[in-house]
Amino acid sequence: MNSAAASDTILAITELSKSFGAVHALRNVSFDLRRGEIHALAGENGAGKSTLMNVIDGILQPDSGQMFLDGKEVRITSPAMAQKFGIGFVHQEIALCPDVTVAENIFMGVTSTSRAALMDYRDIEHRAAEILRRLGDIDPAALVRTLSISQQQLVEIAKALTLDCRVLILDEPTAALTEREAQTLFGIMRDLAARGISIIYITHRMAEIFDNCDRVTVFRDGEFITTMNVAETTPGAVVSAMVGRVIDNLYPPKLGEEEPGDIILEVRNLSERRRFAEVSFQLRRGEILGFAGLIGAGRSEIVRGICRLEGEVTGEVLLHGEPLRLAHYGESIDKGIVYLSEDRKGDGLFLDMSIAANVSALRVEQIATRGFIIDERREAELAEGLGTRLNLKYGHIGQPVSALSGGNQQKVAIAKMLSVNPRVIFLDEPTRGVDVGAKAEIHRILRELARAGVGIVVISSELPELIGVCDRVLVVREGRIAGEVSGAEMTEDHMMYLASIGEEQRLAS
Amino acid sequence: MAIATSDNEQRSRGAAGGMRRLLRMRETGLILIILLLFVVMSFASEYFLTWANMRAMAMAFAVEGIVVVGMTILLISGGIDLSVGSVTALAMVIAGLLFLNGMDPWTASIIAIAACTAIGAGMGFFVTRVGLHHFIVSLAVMVIARGLCLLGTGGRPLGLFTLPPEFKFIGQGSIGVIPVVIVIFVVVVVAFDFMLRRTTMFRKVFYTGSSEKAAAYSGIRTKKVVFLTTTLCSALCGVAGVIYMARFGSAQPTFGIGMELNVIAAAVIGGASLSGGTGTILGAILGTILLSVVSSSLALLDVSVYWQDIIRGSILLSAVTIDHYLNKRRG
Numbered sequence: 026m027n028s029a030a031a032s033d034t035i036l037a038i039t040e041l042s043k044s045f046g047a048v049h050a051l052r053n054v055s056f057d058l059r060r061g062e063i064h065a066l067a068g069e070n071g072a073g074k075s076t077l078m079n080v081i082d083g084i085l086q087p088d089s090g091q092m093f094l095d096g097k098e099v100r101i102t103s104p105a106m107a108q109k110f111g112i113g114f115v116h117q118e119i120a121l122c123p124d125v126t127v128a129e130n131i132f133m134g135v136t137s138t139s140r141a142a143l144m145d146y147r148d149i150e151h152r153a154a155e156i157l158r159r160l161g162d163i164d165p166a167a168l169v170r171t172l173s174i175s176q177q178q179l180v181e182i183a184k185a186l187t188l189d190c191r192v193l194i195l196d197e198p199t200a201a202l203t204e205r206e207a208q209t210l211f212g213i214m215r216d217l218a219a220r221g222i223s224i225i226y227i228t229h230r231m232a233e234i235f236d237n238c239d240r241v242t243v244f245r246d247g248e249f250i251t252t253m254n255v256a257e258t259t260p261g262a263v264v265s266a267m268v269g270r271v272i273d274n275l276y277p278p279k280l281g282e283e284e285p286g287d288i289i290l291e292v293r294n295l296s297e298r299r300r301f302a303e304v305s306f307q308l309r310r311g312e313i314l315g316f317a318g319l320i321g322a323g324r325s326e327i328v329r330g331i332c333r334l335e336g337e338v339t340g341e342v343l344l345h346g347e348p349l350r351l352a353h354y355g356e357s358i359d360k361g362i363v364y365l366s367e368d369r370k371g372d373g374l375f376l377d378m379s380i381a382a383n384v385s386a387l388r389v390e391q392i393a394t395r396g397f398i399i400d401e402r403r404e405a406e407l408a409e410g411l412g413t414r415l416n417l418k419y420g421h422i423g424q425p426v427s428a429l430s431g432g433n434q435q436k437v438a439i440a441k442m443l444s445v446n447p448r449v450i451f452l453d454e455p456t457r458g459v460d461v462g463a464k465a466e467i468h469r470i471l472r473e474l475a476r477a478g479v480g481i482v483v484i485s486s487e488l489p490e491l492i493g494v495c496d497r498v499l500v501v502r503e504g505r506i507a508g509e510v511s512g513a514e515m516t517e518d519h520m521m522y523l524a525s526i527g528e529e530q531r532l533a534s
Numbered sequence: 535m536a537i538a539t540s541d542n543e544q545r546s547r548g549a550a551g552g553m554r555r556l557l558r559m560r561e562t563g564l565i566l567i568i569l570l571l572f573v574v575m576s577f578a579s580e581y582f583l584t585w586a587n588m589r590a591m592a593m594a595f596a597v598e599g600i601v602v603v604g605m606t607i608l609l610i611s612g613g614i615d616l617s618v619g620s621v622t623a624l625a626m627v628i629a630g631l632l633f634l635n636g637m638d639p640w641t642a643s644i645i646a647i648a649a650c651t652a653i654g655a656g657m658g659f660f661v662t663r664v665g666l667h668h669f670i671v672s673l674a675v676m677v678i679a680r681g682l683c684l685l686g687t688g689g690r691p692l693g694l695f696t697l698p699p700e701f702k703f704i705g706q707g708s709i710g711v712i713p714v715v716i717v718i719f720v721v722v723v724v725a726f727d728f729m730l731r732r733t734t735m736f737r738k739v740f741y742t743g744s745s746e747k748a749a750a751y752s753g754i755r756t757k758k759v760v761f762l763t764t765t766l767c768s769a770l771c772g773v774a775g776v777i778y779m780a781r782f783g784s785a786q787p788t789f790g791i792g793m794e795l796n797v798i799a800a801a802v803i804g805g806a807s808l809s810g811g812t813g814t815i816l817g818a819i820l821g822t823i824l825l826s827v828v829s830s831s832l833a834l835l836d837v838s839v840y841w842q843d844i845i846r847g848s849i850l851l852s853a854v855t856i857d858h859y860l861n862k863r864r865g
Contacts, residue, residue: 334751355753364751372747377811378740386741386752389734397734441752 033059034096035223036081036192041090043076048430050076053090054249056242058192061221063214065234065255068244068267069464074227075117077244078194081225082114083107113190117197117227119177121169121184128153128165131184156183159213161206174321175202182210186217193217194225199233200320200486211237231260243267276465276493277472279313285496286310288346289480290362290449292331295340300326301504304340308449308480313471315495316484317520323504324484325367328451332357332364344448358387361448365438365455367484369431373438376427380419383426384408384440391444411440416466432463439470449480456490468494488517500524560805560857564820571827579834587830589713595826596719597774597781598797599819603726604770606801606818607736611763612743612810613661613668617653618771618797619790620679625650625775627683630692630785639701643779647772653679654768658761668764676794683787692785705781715777722770727815739763743810799846800825803853825849 036058043051051073058064066074079085081092083101091098094110101107104114121130128150153165160179169177178198185193195214199207214224214237226238234241235255243250243266250266290308295301301323308314316324330338333351342349344360351357354364366373375383381404390396392404405422412419415436419429426437435455442450452471456464471494475481485491491498497511500523508523576583601618608615625646632642653675660671707714730736741749742759749756779785804821806813825846832842 353753353755354750355755358753366748366751372745372751375741375744375748375811378744382737382740386749386754388753389737393734399732399734399737 035060035094037093037096038077038081039091039093041077041080041087041092043080043085043087046428049247051080051087052247054244054247056249056252058223058225059240060223061218062239063218063224063226063237065238065241066225066227066244067234067241067263068250072244072267073247074244075196076247078114078196078225078227081107081192081194082112108188108190111189111191112194113185113188113192114194115181115185115196115198117200119174119181121177121180123170124168126150126166126168127157127163127172127180130169130180131156131165131187133184152187153183156186161209175206178202179206179210182213186213190222192223192225194227196227199228199230207233231263234263235260277469279472280311280496283311285312286478289344289478291341291343291346293341293343295327295330295338295342297326297330297336297338297504300336301330301501304504304506306499306506306509308482310478310480311475312496313475313481313483313494315491315498316482316501317488317491317498318501318507318524320486322501322524324501325453326504327501328364328453328482328484332362332451334364358445361445363387363442363445363447363450365442365450365452367453367457369434369438369458374426374434374441377425379423380412380417380426380429380437381405381408381422383437384411384444387441388445407444408440411443412436414443415440415470430463432459432467435459435463435467439467443474447479449482450474451482451484453484454486455483456485456487488520491515491520492517561814561817561820564804564817564824568820568824568827571824571831575827575831575834579831582831582834587834591826591830592716593713593781594830595822596713596715597777598793598800599719599822600722600770600774600777601767601793602797602800602818602822603722603815604767605797606804606806606813606815607726607730607739608668608763608767609798609801609806609808610730610743610810610813611739611760612746613760613764613767614672614798614808615657615668615764615767616672616794617657617676617679618767619793620676620683621650621653621768621771622775622778622793623683623787623789624653624679625772626779626785626789627686627692627787629776629779630694631686633694633697634692639697639780643776646776647769650772650775651765651769654765654771655761657768658764661764662757662761680787680791687785687787689787691787694779694784697780697783702780702783705777705779706783715781718777722773723815723819730815740811743812745811796825796846797822799850802857803850805857807857821853 034057036056038054038056040053040055041051042049042053054073054077056077066077068074076085080087081101083103083106086102092101093099099110101110101112107114122133128146129144131153132149150165157163157165157179160183161176163172163176163179169180172180179202182195182198198210202210211233214226218224218239226233228234238255240252241255241258241263242252243263245267253262287310288307289310292307293305295304304327306314316328318324326336330336331342332354333356334354342351344362349357349360349362351360357363370376375386381401385392385404385407389399392407393399408422411417412422417436417440418433426434429437435458439452439455455471456467459467468490471481471483483491483494485494492515495515497509498515498520499509500507500520502524510519510523572583581587601622605615605618628649629639629642629646632645633639637645657668657671657675660666661668704714704718709717730739738749738754738759741752741754742756746756749759778789800821801813801818802808802821803824804814804817804819806818828845828849829842832845833839
């Protein structure tokens with residue numbers, strides 16, 4: 026039995042560690058993958074799942090530890106090398122060339138190593154069509170630019186399937202897929218597993234693990250927690266392993282019986298040409314309002330429209346009953362309406378600039394004498410004061426933000442919002458890529474701000490977060506508000522139903 | 535609580551001081567290299583450490599230094615300008631032609647600077663409104679401006695022998711023993727260095743260059759910032775062109791060919807990055823001085839002018855390589 030299991034192991038990792046500066050992304054983790062199994066890898070954001078996969082794919086080099094493929098020790102130093110070993114990786118982010126056809130994208134890896142000088146377009150289109158037939162209705166001659174996000178995701182998967190791989194890594198591939206597309210994908214995964222291909226499936230959706238996977242491994246804070254047979258465990262046990270210590274009071278207390286106060290912000294019939302239509306809602310003093318919905322439903326677009334960060338919107342926005350006419354986001358900040366970006370590294374922070382310079386960026390004038398000469402001491406005081414308030418951990422205030430951990434970077438981004446004493450804060454995925462501890466702290470801060478009378482709107486793709494933090498949640502579907510839930514109605518099932526039911530309703534009618 | 539805060543403050547002050555020292559390391563390094571060159575050269579050539587040579591060297595980099603200031607600010611905002619040499623020459627030609635047609639040199643100079651500012655605004659328009667890249671737009675303007683210079687003069691230098699002495703004073707005169715050119719240069723450098731370090735306006739230039747998207751998400755109107763830095767760079771070229779005219783007493787349509795490379799090299803050696811977000815005026819000026827001292831030294835040592843370009847290029851490559859590794863280690 027034992028030896029059979031051992032020879033069945035295709036990939037084994039022992040005592041592997043990887044750190045980035047002072048942050049231990051992986052600490053002595055072990056992991057094994059059997060031939061023909063679908064192995065779920067679960068854990069919260071920042072648990073180390075992606076780091077481990079990047080090590081397996083040769084993108085990152087481990088600091089210590091060993092990796093065995095078919096019992097032989099290997100060191101994989103590049104994705105190209107991983108490909109030679111038969112390891113395919115479908116990343117969460119789409120990395121296709123937008124101006125090239127679907128077929129060319131699918132065979133990019135093959136053409137780059139091919140000796141033929143000329144491209145045989147007809148041949149690759151033909152072969153691409155064959156692979157795509159199993160995945161969905163996608164024209165191999167179409168430019169990738171013209172596809173929807175979910176179609177692009179399927180092209181990514183098709184690309185991995187063309188490589189003759191023994192190990193296929195899928196990093197949250199269903200995040201952008203519809204339910205039906207996801208089911209198709211699971212069918213393909215089971216076919217591949219039956220043919221002896223091993224699949225590592227990264228997800229944090231319990232339903233997907235329990236419907237499709239054979240075993241599940243849980244990581245938390247860079248450490249290996251457990252590997253379990255799916256048949257012998259329960260979703261509750263997996264979640265406990267994922268969350269670990271603070272399962273009871275993960276979220277701060279809500280409003281409870283208190284009634285929310287006056288209307289802070291009112292939005293009436295807000296529309297944008299392509300992205301959303303007829304959005305109306307009210308935000309009251311003291312409450313935390315959530316926005317739920319699938320990726321691409323238009324949640325971020327709505328709040329960015331309100332702040333005038335993008336899009337040409339029509340409709341009315343009233344702040345404390347006063348209609349707003351904002352020409353650009355700068356005026357929105359002046360009125361006290363600020364937006365925390367979902368993409369902290371891309372557009373939320375100036376990574377190579379100091380903590381102090383980041384915190385003061387929204388209104389540099391306030392740390393300047395006579396409004397234009399920067400007073401470095403005042404700038405440091407502003408950042409230090411907010412840093413203390415948010416329990417920010419840093420060496421010194423002149424340190425570049427890139428040196429901080431994800432959670433502390435997010436606190437700097439929040440400090441930046443608070444530096445202008447805002448009246449309304451829109452937070453887009455405020456705890457993405459943040460560890461469990463910092464996450465709870467951010468939630469506590471949001472509740473404190475709400476109590477102090479700041480309007481708080483949270484957009485999140487993690488339904489448990491919305492349920493835990495918000496007093497009321499608006500569900501957005503295809504650019505419209507599909508429903509509002511509060512109190513006992515705030516369940517994952519109900520919100521998922523509202524977020525995704527559109528399709529079925531259309532089919533029924 | 536209060537104790538913790540003051541402790542924290544002290545720590546961060548001390549550390550901030552250390553950080554500032556670190557940031558100045560490049561400047562310190564450049565100063566040391568320049569001093570080293572001075573020492574070596576004063577032994578190698580008896581002419582090097584003479585007042586005449588110092589003066590000639592300072593005159594050589596002072597006017598170009600004004601252009602370096604504009605380029606550095608533009609680089610920090612994430613842009614680049616290849617047209618600086620031709621626009622500088624165009625300022626000379628415009629002012630020279632107007633003067634020859636009977637206008638007084640002061641008004642002619644102001645019109646020439648205004649014309650260069652307008653050229654910068656035009657480039658800013660193409661970059662921020664049309665959405666073209668700085669490199670392409672300024673490449674086109676480089677050629678166009680040079681064409682205008684040649685068209686206006688028929689390709690021959692304009693002799694401006696009748697320039698009044700009080701105008702020539704800008705380029706040739708001295709206050710005490712200090713040439714006026716140097717005085718102007720120092721004033722420009724000190725003013726812009728202070729503004730770049732301390733004013734909110736130029737802080738926004740850093741934000742924009744560091745990450746244009748993050749700047750837009752901080753309510754900064756990044757297009758306006760880039761438009762203004764592009765315009766400023768050309769305006770400073772105009773100023774430099776007018777000073778050159780006063781210094782040479784002529785307007786040379788072929789002046790400043792290859793100047794853009796020298797100016798960009800100086801800014802980059804001084805710490806500016808082509809990807810924006812970093813750079814200092816002091817560093818860029820030290821870069822200019824270094825290049826100028828090297829040129830002067832090579833000339834005094836009778837090294838062929840052809841070697842000079844090779845050596846300048848190598849200095850640029852080394853500076854950027856060192857910087858790349860320092861950045862990598864920090865990241």
